[in-house]
Amino acid sequence: MDRQQDDLDTRLRQRAQAVIPGGMWGHQHAQRLPEGYPQYFTRGEGCRTWDANGRAYIDYLCAWGPMILGYNDPDVEAAAARQRAMGDGLNGPTPLLVDLAELVVDTVPHADWALFSKNGTDATTACVTIARAGTGRRKVLVARGAYHGAIPWCSPSVAGVTEEDRAHLIIYDFNDIQSLEAAVEQAKGDLAAILVSAFKHDLGKEHRLPTREFAKRARELASAADAALIVDDVRAGFRLDMGGSWELVGVQPDLSAWSKAIANGRALAAVTGNDRFRQAATQIFTTGSFWTAGVSMAASIATITKLRDTNAVETMRVSGERLRAGLQAQADKYGLKLQQSGPVQMPVMLFENDDDRRIGNRFCLEALARGVYFHPTHTMFLSAAHTLPIIEETLQITDEVFRAVAGKVGAPAAADA
Ligand SMILES: *Cc1c(COP(=O)(O)O)cnc(C)c1O
Numbered sequence: 001m002d003r004q005q006d007d008l009d010t011r012l013r014q015r016a017q018a019v020i021p022g023g024m025w026g027h028q029h030a031q032r033l034p035e036g037y038p039q040y041f042t043r044g045e046g047c048r049t050w051d052a053n054g055r056a057y058i059d060y061l062c063a064w065g066p067m068i069l070g071y072n073d074p075d076v077e078a079a080a081a082r083q084r085a086m087g088d089g090l091n092g093p094t095p096l097l098v099d100l101a102e103l104v105v106d107t108v109p110h111a112d113w114a115l116f117s118k119n120g121t122d123a124t125t126a127c128v129t130i131a132r133a134g135t136g137r138r139k140v141l142v143a144r145g146a147y148h149g150a151i152p153w154c155s156p157s158v159a160g161v162t163e164e165d166r167a168h169l170i171i172y173d174f175n176d177i178q179s180l181e182a183a184v185e186q187a188k189g190d191l192a193a194i195l196v197s198a199f200k201h202d203l204g205k206e207h208r209l210p211t212r213e214f215a216k217r218a219r220e221l222a223s224a225a226d227a228a229l230i231v232d233d234v235r236a237g238f239r240l241d242m243g244g245s246w247e248l249v250g251v252q253p254d255l256s257a258w259s260k261a262i263a264n265g266r267a268l269a270a271v272t273g274n275d276r277f278r279q280a281a282t283q284i285f286t287t288g289s290f291w292t293a294g295v296s297m298a299a300s301i302a303t304i305t306k307l308r309d310t311n312a313v314e315t316m317r318v319s320g321e322r323l324r325a326g327l328q329a330q331a332d333k334y335g336l337k338l339q340q341s342g343p344v345q346m347p348v349m350l351f352e353n354d355d356d357r358r359i360g361n362r363f364c365l366e367a368l369a370r371g372v373y374f375h376p377t378h379t380m381f382l383s384a385a386h387t388l389p390i391i392e393e394t395l396q397i398t399d400e401v402f403r404a405v406a407g408k409v410g411a412p413a414a415a416d417a
Contacts, residue, residue: 008052009038026150027064034376036365044071047385049373057373058394062381065235065260069306070385076264079302083294094294100301104270107304109243110252111272115281117291120234121149123257123269124195126286128153130255130273131193131228134280139187141194143174145202148195148232148257168192174200175214184221193228193255194218198236198245199343204377206350207342215249228254228277234269235260235379238307239316239345244272263300312384313345319386320344326395334406336363345382349374359409366401 013030016023023030030039040052047070049059062068069076083096097116104114117123128140148154152165168190172183174197184191196218200208222229231246231253238261241247254277259269267290273281306312321344331338336359337352351359360376367374372394374380 009040012040012052034361034364037368046070046072047383047387047390055371057368057371058386058390058397059373060380060382060386060394061373061375061378062383063265064378065381066263066265067381068238068261068383069264069303069312070383071265073264073303073306073385075306076299076302079298080266080295083298086294088295089290089293093292094297096294096297096301097292100297103301103304104272107242107308108256108272109247110254110256110274112275113278113281114270114272115286116297117269117271117286118267118288119149119269120232120257120259121151121154122286122288122291123234123259123271124148124154124230124232125151126271126284127228127230127232127255127257127273128193128195129284129286130271130277130280131230133284134277135192135227137190137192137227138168139170139190140168140192141170141172141180141183141187143195143197143200144171145205146174146195146197146200146232147202148197149234175208175211177214177217180214180218180221184225187225191222191225191227193230194222195230195232196253198231198233198240201235201342201346201348201379204350205348206339207346207348207379209343210246210249212249215246215251219251219253222254230255230257232257234258236343236346237261238304238313239381240313240343242304242308242313262303263296264303266296266299268296268300307384310384315384316345316382316386317343319388319391320347320382322388322391323347323382323386323394326391327398330395330399330402334402336402336406336409342379346379347382348377348379350377359405362408363401363405366404367398370397370400372397372401 013023033039038051041049042052043050047058048056050056101114105111132138152161155161170183170186173179199210219229233245233256236245237258244256246253255271255273257271262268262270324340324344327338339350339352340347342348354360357376364374364376
């Protein structure tokens, strides 16, 4: 991409340097963006986004997950607008709170109750706190490398974090029953919870669904210790199964954390739980100034209802299958060793023998230049707006992308070595 000095994205970055630490925080820090990627966006519609320089993309990041029905979905926005005309943050919740809780409890098999917050981090933290309150114990088992949010007990950075913040975490490896059993053993009589991701979706790594055996064993171990099994469904919730991602392996958690897609881009998170932890959820003090605001709840009711009534999970799955097969055929045709993993609705695309990401970054940059927004290392997302015609449009572009990449990164034979 040729970025001119006077383009809006560049000027915004320069202005941000003066008034925002490092120009940006967290995962959207310019240094963590793929090189050559725009940072600022102005608009989204359906499956497309427009960056600050006015370039349009078919978007396979979906706002990092929250967009699931399409940007600016008419039904969700109409519901939000109706509530906005009446009020958003008020002295107490709107009636929508009870409607939404009923809808969620009706949709999610393990849920006997739900409570709502704003961010996934709020929800994972509340799950851990409820588990400790309900068991009177301290130890929480977490998988190596798993992301559960951005506060000291779980942040990927150790800056500003004390040992004490993480004193009661014990690490196991996802899908590794022995390591999970060892971690339970290490917790002895002090096990509060086993925390698991919906599936293994660590940055820059192949994605893996839980095996049935692992999921079952996690359930057994938690039950045997009368501890909580917590599924962090913040990233995957409502993309793989409307009842929660572990429905796929037939295992019901005690507590689940939800956020990203539950209100199609509006700020909302949820904790769902069963009756075993209802009393504990009553005892903890969890709240926030914006947690009962009505507009995001109106958006969430419209989102969940539409996802369910249109069988959006199936739409995303069918489109995801087609995209995966199409990309694989193109990679084979051009002799590139593409490694696609994760559920098809939430793929990650890596290349073999590409530790320095030379091929992956080139692939994504070539796609970006032609109007397709992929990510070289993070989980990507399909939405219900990624219909089959959109997938075909994408594949026409990626054929050119693969050809360009094959021409630039050289002979596939080198990758065989
Ligand atoms: C994004 C994410 C979180 C944190 O959610 P925020 O809304 O960013 O606080 C937690 N867990 C998983 C699996 C996530 O993907």
